[in-house]
Amino acid sequence: CSIASYQEVNPGLFTIVTFPFLFAVMFGDWGHGICIFLTAMYLIIREKKLASQKLDDIVEIMFAGRYVILMMSLFSIYTGLIYNEFFSVPFELFGKSAYACHDPSCGDATTEGLVRVGQTYPFGVDPVWHGSRSELPFLNSLKMKMSILLGIAQMNLGIVLSFFNAKYFKNIVNVWYQFVPQLIFLNSLFGYLSLLIIIKWCTGSKADLYHIMIYMFLSPTDDIGENQLFPGQRIVQLVLLLLALVSVPWMLFPKPLFLKKQHEQRHQGQHYTMLQETDESVAQLGGQHENPHNHEEFEFSEVLVHQLIHTIEFVLGAVSNTASYLRLWALSLAHSELSSVFYDKVLLLAWGYNNVIILVMGVTVFLFATIFVLLSMETLSAFLHALRLHWVEFQGKFYDGSGYKFAPFAFASIIEEED
Structure with missing residues (x-):
C-alpha cells in the first residue's frame, strides 16, 4: 500500500472497522468465526514466544496480522448471527420462528403452507428459511440489496473524505467542481x-427495481404504473436524471477554466517585473542572468485532458464500482452454499448409514473440507476481495498516496550510502 501524502486524510482510521466488517459480510458464519477467533487468540496469547522463533512464511503473515484476524473473527461471529448460520445450521437462539407448519405441503422443504403464528424474529434471519425451497431466492435478494447499500454508503464516505482533504488544503476548486458534482x-x-430498496423493504411492495432504473433512462416521461413506490415518483426521477446529466459537464469544464483564469491573474504583470529584475541582475553579475521566460507554464489543453480522464473515470467508475460491491453478495452465497453442501452431503449422509466406519470417514472428510476449504481458501478469498474494495472502490475517491516514508537524518545512513 502506498504512503499517505503529507497531512492528507489517512484511510487507516476507517479501514480498521470497515475492512473486517466487509470481510465478515462475505464470511458470515458464527461457527467458522469462532474457529478463526480461537486461532487469533492462540497467536495473541503466545505472541512473545512466537516472536522469538523463526516461522514459516504463511504463519509469519498470520502472526503479523493477528489483531486484524481477531477483528475479522468478531465481525464474522456478528454477521453469522445475523445470517443465523452455525456451520450452515440455523439455531433458534433469539426465540421461536415466527412461522409454523399447519399444512402437510410445508413438510417437504418448502415454505408453502407456513402460517405466521408469532412476532417477527427479533434478530437476524428467521430459521424457517433455512432448508426450504425459498431459501436461495430469499437470501439472494436480501444479500444483493444489502451489498448495494453497503457499497453506496462506503463510496459516499470516500467522496465526503475528499471534501475534508480539499477543505484542509484550502482547495476551493475541488470543493465546488469535484466534490459537489461527484456527490x-x-x-x-x-x-x-x-432509497428505493429501503422503501420496498419497509412497504413490502412487489415493484421491480430493475424495471424502474432501466426505464428511468430509456423512457423517463412514461407512466411508472404498478412499479410506483411513492407519490410523485416520476417527477423525482426526472429531476434526479437532470441533475446527473448536469453534473457531468460540471465536473469537466469549470475546473480547467477556473485554473486558467487563476494562473493568468497570478502571473499578470510578472513579465514586466521579471524584465526589471533581469536588468538589475545583468548589472550585478556582469551579464550572467536567467531567462525571464523560464517560469511556471500552464498548458490548458493538458489540464483539460486530465480533467476529462478524471471525469470519465468517475462516471464509469460509479457504475462499475457499485457492481463491484456485488462480490459481497456472491461470496456470501458461495460460502453459505459450500457450508450447506459439506454438512448435508457429507456429514448427514454419512450419519444416515448407521455404520461406524462410514461415519468416521464422513466426519474426517467434513473436518478436512471445513479446515482447508472454508477456513483457509474461503478466508483468503474474502480477505483479498475486501482488500480490493478498499484500495479501489473506497480509497480511489479521495486517497492520493503519493507520499514517502519518513527517514530521519543520520550520519550512519550517509556513510552507508557512500560505502
Missing part, C-alpha cells in the same frame, strides 16, 4: 436506488 451524480442514480 450529486452518485446519489442521483445509485443513492436513489438505495
Whole structure:
C-alpha cells in the first residue's frame, strides 16, 4: 500500500472497522468465526514466544496480522448471527420462528403452507428459511440489496473524505467542481436506488427495481404504473436524471477554466517585473542572468485532458464500482452454499448409514473440507476481495498516496550510502 501524502486524510482510521466488517459480510458464519477467533487468540496469547522463533512464511503473515484476524473473527461471529448460520445450521437462539407448519405441503422443504403464528424474529434471519425451497431466492435478494447499500454508503464516505482533504488544503476548486458534482451524480442514480430498496423493504411492495432504473433512462416521461413506490415518483426521477446529466459537464469544464483564469491573474504583470529584475541582475553579475521566460507554464489543453480522464473515470467508475460491491453478495452465497453442501452431503449422509466406519470417514472428510476449504481458501478469498474494495472502490475517491516514508537524518545512513 502506498504512503499517505503529507497531512492528507489517512484511510487507516476507517479501514480498521470497515475492512473486517466487509470481510465478515462475505464470511458470515458464527461457527467458522469462532474457529478463526480461537486461532487469533492462540497467536495473541503466545505472541512473545512466537516472536522469538523463526516461522514459516504463511504463519509469519498470520502472526503479523493477528489483531486484524481477531477483528475479522468478531465481525464474522456478528454477521453469522445475523445470517443465523452455525456451520450452515440455523439455531433458534433469539426465540421461536415466527412461522409454523399447519399444512402437510410445508413438510417437504418448502415454505408453502407456513402460517405466521408469532412476532417477527427479533434478530437476524428467521430459521424457517433455512432448508426450504425459498431459501436461495430469499437470501439472494436480501444479500444483493444489502451489498448495494453497503457499497453506496462506503463510496459516499470516500467522496465526503475528499471534501475534508480539499477543505484542509484550502482547495476551493475541488470543493465546488469535484466534490459537489461527484456527490450529486452518485446519489442521483445509485443513492436513489438505495432509497428505493429501503422503501420496498419497509412497504413490502412487489415493484421491480430493475424495471424502474432501466426505464428511468430509456423512457423517463412514461407512466411508472404498478412499479410506483411513492407519490410523485416520476417527477423525482426526472429531476434526479437532470441533475446527473448536469453534473457531468460540471465536473469537466469549470475546473480547467477556473485554473486558467487563476494562473493568468497570478502571473499578470510578472513579465514586466521579471524584465526589471533581469536588468538589475545583468548589472550585478556582469551579464550572467536567467531567462525571464523560464517560469511556471500552464498548458490548458493538458489540464483539460486530465480533467476529462478524471471525469470519465468517475462516471464509469460509479457504475462499475457499485457492481463491484456485488462480490459481497456472491461470496456470501458461495460460502453459505459450500457450508450447506459439506454438512448435508457429507456429514448427514454419512450419519444416515448407521455404520461406524462410514461415519468416521464422513466426519474426517467434513473436518478436512471445513479446515482447508472454508477456513483457509474461503478466508483468503474474502480477505483479498475486501482488500480490493478498499484500495479501489473506497480509497480511489479521495486517497492520493503519493507520499514517502519518513527517514530521519543520520550520519550512519550517509556513510552507508557512500560505502
